[in-house]
Amino acid sequence: MGELRRAIAREQDERRTQDRFLSTLVIAAAIIAAVRLAREDISTPSPRLLSTVADSVSLAKMILKRVVGQG
Numbered sequence: 001m002g003e004l005r006r007a008i009a010r011e012q013d014e015r016r017t018q019d020r021f022l023s024t025l026v027i028a029a030a031i032i033a034a035v036r037l038a039r040e041d042i043s044t045p046s047p048r049l050l051s052t053v054a055d056s057v058s059l060a061k062m063i064l065k066r067v068v069g070q071g
Helices: 002-036 047-070
Strands: none
Touching: 002 047
C-alpha cells in the first residue's frame, strides 16, 4: 500500500510540474507573439498571424528546454 501511495504521489508531482511548465510556455509564447505583432492588424486570422504564433510557440519551447535543461 505504501509503495502505491508513493507512486501516485510521484505521478501527481510530475503532472503538476508539467502543468506548471505548460502554463509558463503559453505565457512566454503569448508575450513573444504580442511583441512581434504589436503593430499588425490581428483582427482576422491570416497566414502571417498564424506563422508568427507558431514561431513564437517554437521559440518559447526552445527557451523553456534550455532553462529546464540547465536547472
